Amino acid sequence: MSEKRIAEHPILGEYQKGELVHFTFDGKDVTGFEGESIAAALKAAGVMVHRYTAKEHKPRGIFCAIGRCTDCVMIVNGEPNVRTCITPLVEGMVVETQYGVETKEAWEASHNEKT
Amino acid sequence: MKRHELIVIGAGPAGLSAAIEAKKSGMDVIVFDENSRPGGQLFKQIHKFFGSKEHHAKERGFKIGESLLAEAEELGVKVELNATVMGIYENKEVTVKMNGEVDHFKADKIIIATGAAENMIPFKGWNIPGVIGAGAAQAMMNLQGVKPGSKILMVGSGNVGLVVSFQLLQAGCEVAAVIDAAPRVGGYGVHAAKVARTGVPFYLSHTVIEAKGTDHVSGAVIAEVDSHFQPIPGTEKELDVDTICIAVGLSPMSQLASNAKCDMALIPQKGGNVALLSEYGETNIKGIYCAGDVAGIEEASSAMIQGRSVASHVCYSLGYITEEEFNTKYDSYQEALGKLRMGMFAPANKGRNDFTVTDEGYPISKNLLAKGYMTEEELENFPAYNYKKAGVHPIIECTQNIPCNPCQDACPKKCIKVGENITMLPQIDEEQGCIGCGLCVASCSGQAIFLMDETSDPDGVLISFPYEFLPLPEVGDKGTALSRSGAPVCEAVITDVKKTKVMDKTAVVTMRVPHEFKNSARFYKPV
Ligand SMILES: Cc1cc2nc3c(=O)[nH]c(=O)nc-3n(C[C@H](O)[C@H](O)[C@H](O)COP(=O)(O)OP(=O)(O)OC[C@H]3O[C@@H](n4cnc5c(N)ncnc54)[C@H](O)[C@@H]3O)c2cc1C
Ligand code: SF4
Ligand code: SF4
Ligand code: FES
Numbered sequence: 341m342s343e344k345r346i347a348e349h350p351i352l353g354e355y356q357k358g359e360l361v362h363f364t365f366d367g368k369d370v371t372g373f374e375g376e377s378i379a380a381a382l383k384a385a386g387v388m389v390h391r392y393t394a395k396e397h398k399p400r401g402i403f404c405a406i407g408r409c410t411d412c413v414m415i416v417n418g419e420p421n422v423r424t425c426i427t428p429l430v431e432g433m434v435v436e437t438q439y440g441v442e443t444k445e446a447w448e449a450s451h452n453e454k455t
Numbered sequence: 456m457k458r459h460e461l462i463v464i465g466a467g468p469a470g471l472s473a474a475i476e477a478k479k480s481g482m483d484v485i486v487f488d489e490n491s492r493p494g495g496q497l498f499k500q501i502h503k504f505f506g507s508k509e510h511h512a513k514e515r516g517f518k519i520g521e522s523l524l525a526e527a528e529e530l531g532v533k534v535e536l537n538a539t540v541m542g543i544y545e546n547k548e549v550t551v552k553m554n555g556e557v558d559h560f561k562a563d564k565i566i567i568a569t570g571a572a573e574n575m576i577p578f579k580g581w582n583i584p585g586v587i588g589a590g591a592a593q594a595m596m597n598l599q600g601v602k603p604g605s606k607i608l609m610v611g612s613g614n615v616g617l618v619v620s621f622q623l624l625q626a627g628c629e630v631a632a633v634i635d636a637a638p639r640v641g642g643y644g645v646h647a648a649k650v651a652r653t654g655v656p657f658y659l660s661h662t663v664i665e666a667k668g669t670d671h672v673s674g675a676v677i678a679e680v681d682s683h684f685q686p687i688p689g690t691e692k693e694l695d696v697d698t699i700c701i702a703v704g705l706s707p708m709s710q711l712a713s714n715a716k717c718d719m720a721l722i723p724q725k726g727g728n729v730a731l732l733s734e735y736g737e738t739n740i741k742g743i744y745c746a747g748d749v750a751g752i753e754e755a756s757s758a759m760i761q762g763r764s765v766a767s768h769v770c771y772s773l774g775y776i777t778e779e780e781f782n783t784k785y786d787s788y789q790e791a792l793g794k795l796r797m798g799m800f801a802p803a804n805k806g807r808n809d810f811t812v813t814d815e816g817y818p819i820s821k822n823l824l825a826k827g828y829m830t831e832e833e834l835e836n837f838p839a840y841n842y843k844k845a846g847v848h849p850i851i852e853c854t855q856n857i858p859c860n861p862c863q864d865a866c867p868k869k870c871i872k873v874g875e876n877i878t879m880l881p882q883i884d885e886e887q888g889c890i891g892c893g894l895c896v897a898s899c900s901g902q903a904i905f906l907m908d909e910t911s912d913p914d915g916v917l918i919s920f921p922y923e924f925l926p927l928p929e930v931g932d933k934g935t936a937l938s939r940s941g942a943p944v945c946e947a948v949i950t951d952v953k954k955t956k957v958m959d960k961t962a963v964v965t966m967r968v969p970h971e972f973k974n975s976a977r978f979y980k981p982v
Contacts, residue, residue: 346600346626350925351501351515351960355600380599388584388671399670401584405591406490408572411582425594426491 342384361431366444378424378435379405379412390414390424394440414438459485461769462549462562464540464711467495468755469747470568471523471532472762473769478530480775485560486532487551489539493527494520495570497755499593501625502618503900503959505643505859507877509791510756513861513898515959517597519755543567543715547742564742564769567712568762571705571726571748576610579665585672589619589702596626604698608675609633610663611702612827614642619702620650625923631696634661634677636684639808639824643800644855645901649921651827652978654941659825662686666699675699707749715743724805725751735785736765744769753802757795764788798856798878814856815880828939829854831974842883845910847891847917851881853903865898893953893963896921906965909973916973917950919965927952927962928981936968936976945972947979 348354358374365387372381379402382390389399390412403411407426415436416422424435439447461477463470466488477484492498500516511519527534541550541557549560573588580586585604589611592603607628609620612635620630633650638660640647651657660679664686667674679690706727713719717730717738730738730745737744746765747758764785771781796802799810812818820833829852834840839851849870851862860873862881870887873879889906896904896919906919918936928934928949936947951965968976 344602344605346596346602348925349600350625350923350927352597352600357600376599380595380601383595383599383601383603390584398582399584400582401671402587402591402595403582404573404588405594425591 342386344384344386359431361429363429363431363433363435365435366437372429374431375428377405378414378416378422378427378429378433381429382424382435389437391438392440397439415443456548456559456561459483459560459562460773461485461564461566461766462487462547462560463566463568464549465495465568465570465747465749466490466493466534466536467568467570467747467758468497468519468523469570469749469758469762470495470566471527471534472759473566473568473746473766474532474534474762475523475527475530476763476766477769477775478527478532480770482770482773482775484532486534487538487540487549488534488536491537493524493534493536495755496590497523499590499597500618500755501597501622503861503898503961504756505754505857505900506756506795507858507860508864510760510795510858512756512859513865513900513959516755519759523759540569540711543711543743563773564744566744566746566762566765566769567709567730567749568745568747568758569708569711569749571752572708573701574704574706575701576662576703578663580668580672581666583666583668583672584670585668585697586666586699586701589615589700592619592623592698592700596622596628602626602628603700604628604672604696606631606696607698607700608663608677608694608696609700609702611635611704612637612640612642612647612657612659613702613704614646615705616700616702617642617646617650619700620655621646623700624650624653624655627925628698630655631675631694632656632658632677633827634658634663636660636662636680640827643857643901644820644823644829645853645857645899645903647823647827648829648852648939649902652937652939652941654937654980655827657825657827663699664691667693672697672699705748705752707752709745709749712738712743712745712749715740717743722751724802727752735768736761737768742772751802754795757792760788760792760795764792794877795858797876798858800855800857813854813880814878817854817880820854823854826940837880839881839883842885843909844885846889847906847908847911848889849883849895850905850907851883851903852905853881853899853901856880857901859900861898861900862895862904865894867892867894871895891919893919894957896963897953897958897961902961905977906963907973909970912950912967915967915969917965917967918973918976919951919963920978922962922964922979923960926981927954928964928979932981934966934979934981936966936972937978937980938975939977941978943980944976945969947976949979
């Protein structure tokens with residue numbers, strides 16, 4: 341288990357988790373627990389950057405963790421702007437870092453055209 | 456358009472309590488919450504609450520949430536989740552976004568119980584990954600079981616900052632420091648003291664000026680501030696942290712009330728912009744009410760009573776209860792609220808910093824406000840600390856007038872007395888014989904009660920203290936006794952560990968230390 345996960349908590353005991361599931365993050369195979377937030381699974385896997393802003397290309401990650409700030413949005417199963425902190429993880433999800441509102445490839449392609 | 460007698464917006468402690476009260480009287484009520492689970496902030500709170508029995512004191516927040524939910528379910532209260540209320544329009548029409556679609560509802564009465572939003576402070580690098588809100592830290596560790604970071608700087612010393620710091624320690628994270636731009640700790644002294652004794656330093660009159668790093672936080676620069684809260688050049692200090700947690704206050708989420716064109720006002724004691732309310736919690740628009748943090752930042756315990764109080768007025772105005780029934784209910788809710796709203800942390804005293812003595816006339820600890828822990832000299836002013844007798848007995852380091860009395864209820868021998876007014880300091884009744892059961896230690900929401908026994912063990916003094924960390928020490932373990940500031944004091948041997956069901960996860964650990972350290976050793980670190 342990732343050292344970023346709390347193995348046993350003095351008050352909460354052991355966390356009730358769903359099945360261990362596989363998903364991909366930017367093409368890499370990652371595991372997490374079904375039903376936890378995508379953001380929690382990524383955090384446990386050591387991922388900090390969820391997206392880069394459109395104009396200034398600044399990195400963003402989890403900030404509010406309750407679905408309000410939109411800092412944590414990513415491309416999930418091809419759909420952009422998914423708030424990963426409140427979206428439950430499902431087996432086989434394809435999760436990608438979001439560049440502006442696109443995938444890295446699309447962003448680079450459009451970016452190169454302009455320059 | 457769907458019709459209901461009452462629409463409650465928000466399924467936190469205020470909203471759920473309101474819905475329960477209304478449903479009990481037979482009203483047709485629906486609750487909307489934008490979250491996927493009900494309970495609002497409650498499920499993130501894992502510490503024992505303050506207050507008295509009627510306020511669920513000594514129960515942990517998430518347990519209170521569970522009982523509220525069970526009550527709501529049993530009554531058949533309808534709670535729509537993932538349902539964001541977008542606006543309130545004329546004639547109490549409400550638009551709700553559910554499953555990507557906008558639905559229209561209409562009600563006779565509306566209770567807004569949307570809670571609060573966290574405040575932010577801008578600083579260089581404040582939006583790089585690794586700078587998070589205190590609520591996010593709580594959600595990650597207490598709901599998802601994932602550590603928000605490994606080394607954390609806590610910005611803010613209010614109750615949220617202090618409680619979340621302690622929770623971070625419980626989750627196995629390191630807290631590098633608690634800082635606050637104000638010159639004094641904002642939250643309860645007992646919350647600060649339990650963090651300080653683990654060794655976390657407090658820097659008051661300090662602010663964060665920069666988050667280091669590009670893709671994630673790799674350090675934090677803090678600096679001292681002057682009396683105008685401006686950083687003083689040359690006082691910068693870099694802390695080795697990977698996470699900066701912001702807990703600089705909450706603001707009422709009152710947008711729905713202002714959109715509905717309720718009369719609003721900026722009231723600092725209430726935490727920001729709030730709707731102006733009648734004594735029954737009604738806005739100037741008849742039939743629209745506010746309850747809980749949205750009406751003024753307080754605590755979950757007061758939010759629950761407010762919810763019930765406001766709902767009882769709704770019941771009365773729709774004819775579900777008589778005027779007499781309403782008056783009885785209203786008076787009892789106001790009395791319960793009144794008890795919580797006394798003492799130096801009362802909402803009316805928010806922002807005040809001119810208290811120098813307690814209600815009893817004892818001088819208030821300056822060190823507690825400046826560093827998060829008390830000095831022995833300061834404690835000596837308090838009788839419940841100074842109490843001495845042969846054999847085991849409590850010593851109480853609770854020195855501010857906070858609304859709290861579980862210590863009094865816990866003692867089977869009635870050794871501890873707070874009295875009618877729950878903000879008075881606990882006193883020790885010397886006539887009663889303490890049996891050393893440790894229930895007061897485990898029940899104290901502020902972890903401020905210790906047991907002392909100077910005579911029963913020839914090899915030293917026995918000191919018992921509350922312990923909520925893992926691994927739990929075992930009898931015979933040797934370690935280091937820590938002082939109130941977390942500094943190593945002497946060697947300690949564990950002589951007893953009590954952990955029973957009524958203690959509810961707070962173990963009472965006893966260590967033996969040499970006599971000369973009886974007034975300084977208050978915590979334990981395994982070697
Ligand atoms: C980070 C944090 C830490 C805290 N720590 C403590 C603590 O340790 N001890 C303590 O006693 N108190 C603590 N509090 C305060 C305590 O939790 C609150 O006082 C209490 O929860 C207020 O209850 P409420 O019902 O008014 O609001 P909340 O519990 O905030 O509930 C409001 C609900 O409304 C919903 N909502 C908001 N807007 C909409 C909308 N437009 N449509 C639908 N639903 C909506 C939200 O999703 C939420 O579920 C803390 C608060 C915060 C924010
Ligand atoms: S140890 Fe037990 S008997 Fe002694 S004061 Fe505490 S609760 Fe009372
Ligand atoms: S000593 Fe009593 S009043 Fe003080 S924090 Fe503990 S339980 Fe509350
Ligand atoms: S972290 Fe703010 S929306 Fe997800």
